[in-house]
Amino acid sequence: MSAFEFIPSLLSGLGVTLALTFGGAAVAATLAWIAGLARMSHQGLVRVLAGIYIETFRGTSALVQLYWFFYALPLLGINLSAMVAGILVLGLNIGAYGAEVVRGAVLSVDKGQYEAATALNMSAMQRLWIVIVPQALIRMLPPAGNLLIELLKSTALVSLITLSDLTFRGMLLRSETLRTVEVFGLLLIIYFVVAQALVCGLRALEQRLAKAWHLENIA
Amino acid sequence: MKFEWTFAWNVLPELLMALRVTVFATVLGMALAAVLGLVWTIARRGSVAPIALVARHIVEFVRSTPLLVQLYFLFYVAPEFGLAMSPLATGVLALGIHYSSYLSEVYRAGIDAVPKGQWEAARALNLCFADTWRLVIIPQALPPVLPAMGNYLIAMFKDTPMLSAITVLELLQTAKIAGAEHFRYLEPLTLVGVLFLALSLGSAACVRWGERRLGVIRPR
Numbered sequence: 001m002s003a004f005e006f007i008p009s010l011l012s013g014l015g016v017t018l019a020l021t022f023g024g025a026a027v028a029a030t031l032a033w034i035a036g037l038a039r040m041s042h043q044g045l046v047r048v049l050a051g052i053y054i055e056t057f058r059g060t061s062a063l064v065q066l067y068w069f070f071y072a073l074p075l076l077g078i079n080l081s082a083m084v085a086g087i088l089v090l091g092l093n094i095g096a097y098g099a100e101v102v103r104g105a106v107l108s109v110d111k112g113q114y115e116a117a118t119a120l121n122m123s124a125m126q127r128l129w130i131v132i133v134p135q136a137l138i139r140m141l142p143p144a145g146n147l148l149i150e151l152l153k154s155t156a157l158v159s160l161i162t163l164s165d166l167t168f169r170g171m172l173l174r175s176e177t178l179r180t181v182e183v184f185g186l187l188l189i190i191y192f193v194v195a196q197a198l199v200c201g202l203r204a205l206e207q208r209l210a211k212a213w214h215l216e217n218i219a
Numbered sequence: 220m221k222f223e224w225t226f227a228w229n230v231l232p233e234l235l236m237a238l239r240v241t242v243f244a245t246v247l248g249m250a251l252a253a254v255l256g257l258v259w260t261i262a263r264r265g266s267v268a269p270i271a272l273v274a275r276h277i278v279e280f281v282r283s284t285p286l287l288v289q290l291y292f293l294f295y296v297a298p299e300f301g302l303a304m305s306p307l308a309t310g311v312l313a314l315g316i317h318y319s320s321y322l323s324e325v326y327r328a329g330i331d332a333v334p335k336g337q338w339e340a341a342r343a344l345n346l347c348f349a350d351t352w353r354l355v356i357i358p359q360a361l362p363p364v365l366p367a368m369g370n371y372l373i374a375m376f377k378d379t380p381m382l383s384a385i386t387v388l389e390l391l392q393t394a395k396i397a398g399a400e401h402f403r404y405l406e407p408l409t410l411v412g413v414l415f416l417a418l419s420l421g422s423a424a425c426v427r428w429g430e431r432r433l434g435v436i437r438p439r
Contacts, residue, residue: 059416059423061377064391068412071404149283156285160384167288180299184292188284195283 003182006173010186013169017194020086020155020165025148027091028098035095036102037128050099057096063157065089070161086158094151101143105136138209145202149195156191166190227406230397234410237393238418244311244389245376251315252375253368256322260330261352263323281320287381289313294385310382318375325367329360362433369426373419380411390414 031053038050057065069085080088109132117127159168170187174180262274281289290313297304304312333356341351383392394407 055420056416059377059419060412061380061391061415063380063383064408064411064415067391067395067404068408071398072408075403075405153283153285156287157381159287167285167291170288171291174295180295184288184296187288188280188292191284191288192280199283 003179003186006177006179006183006186009173010166010169010183010190013164013166014190014194016083016158016163016165017152017155017167019083020090020158020163021148021152023087024090024094024151024155027087028094028147028151029144031091031095032098032102035099036106039099039103040106054096054099057093062089062093062154063160065093066157066161082158082161082163085161086155086163090151090154090158093154094147097147097150098144101140101147102136104143105140106132108139109135134213138206138213141202141206141209145199145206148198148202152195152198153191222409223403223406226401226403227410230394230407231410233397234390234393234407234414237388237390238414240307240387241376241379241389244307244314244379244382244387245372247311248314248318248375248379249372251311252318252322252371255315255319256326257357259319259323260326263327264330265348278320278323281317282324286313286317286378287384289317290381290385306382306385306387309385310379310387314375314378314382317378318371321371321374322368325364325371326360328367329364330356332363333359365433366426366430369422369429373422373426376422377415377419 035050035053038046039054041047041050066085066089069080069089070082073080073085113131113135114127117131122130155165156167158165159171162168166187170183174183177183259274259278263271263278265271290310293304293313294306294309297309337355337359338351341355346354379389380391382389383395386392390411394411395404397407398404
């Protein structure tokens with residue numbers, strides 16, 4: 001059996017890996033915006049709550065969080081399926097890092113832009129969504145892209161809470177065939193190819209946004 | 220079911236012992252990563268094009284594949300080549316290799332910040348390759364990147380629970396065993412989280428302090 005024949009069996013786990021990556025990214029992006037903006041709120045309590053979320057999920061390990069959600073939460077009466085736990089934890093974890101990216105990008109928008117928007121009598125919401133967010137978004141893309149790759153790599157952890165992702169398939173295939181070098185070698189190559197595809201996609205998106213919004217100078 | 224403080228109190232000493240393994244793996248892994256990262260950076264900067272190309276691709280590959288799979292690869296493949304290592308040694312090696320790829324990028328930024336005139340001066344003084352790096356470039360490039368290295372040290376610390384997947388008796392693995400023995404995962408796993416949080420917040424404060432000492436402005 002040549003090593004190439006392992007590929008279909010490995011790829012059957014790719015769907016789970018991609019679902020976790022994109023599901024996790026959706027959760028992470030939402031949380032990153034909420035926590036990132038909340039961190040800059042005028043309300044002290046909102047700021048503190050966002051800070052607690054960010055520090056808790058950045059300060060503990062992703063794998064520990066995964067185990068906690070999967071093995072410890074049921075003892076408190078909350079049962080999550082492995083898939084839900086996986087998406088939730090990856091989203092919460094990467095979202096905490098993303099919140100800092102959002103905050104950094106929003107703060108990096110020139111102060112004159114706030115002042116101009118205020119001078120134009122825009123409401124706080126208009127100021128945020130019409131003036132600040134588009135400019136912050138383009139600055140956010142490169143670090144957000146790095147986080148997406150981190151997210152993709154973190155999905156391998158779900159194999160440890162019994163989800164049948166790419167890594168889990170690799171482990172199964174290894175125990176069936178005992179062809180360790182080929183199986184794990186292929187596994188690494190598949191992750192690498194997916195990561196490169198994501199990087200290329202993000203770079204294209206970045207260029208398109210910069211062009212569409214005439215923001216070449218800052219991108 | 221409620222959080223039982225007595226049980227938590229009973230498993231705590233065991234977890235603290237295991238924490239030593241976690242810290243040990245982190246420190247050794249970081250030492251390896253620091254040296255290996257420098258090797259990649261110098262190879263990428265060197266004048267031998269094929270070596271530079273290979274080094275660049277190795278870094279890119281290691282950076283974009285999961286640490287867990289790299290860990291499995293080392294753990295299961297090395298014995299097939301007659302290289303039997305203890306799980307802990309394998310774990311340290313994997314952490315070191317993985318993080319050397321991140322540190323290589325950090326060093327690169329530090330080296331780019333060294334003024335070009337310094338390279339020219341070293342050349343004018345007829346310093347050899349090794350002396351240029353050892354006496355001129357590294358002493359200037361290293362201090363500004365120390366805070367970034369500190370951040371990766373914390374990141375590596377948070378990645379050590381993965382070593383439990385290759386049976387290293389670190390913090391998480393010990394908590395899992397304690398949990399399985401008593402059919403209660405809530406307390407040990409929560410304690411592991413709290414211990415990690417306490418140590419990473421503490422180290423992050425140290426990194427920020429170091430940043431101020433070195434007068435480094437936090438990059439956005």
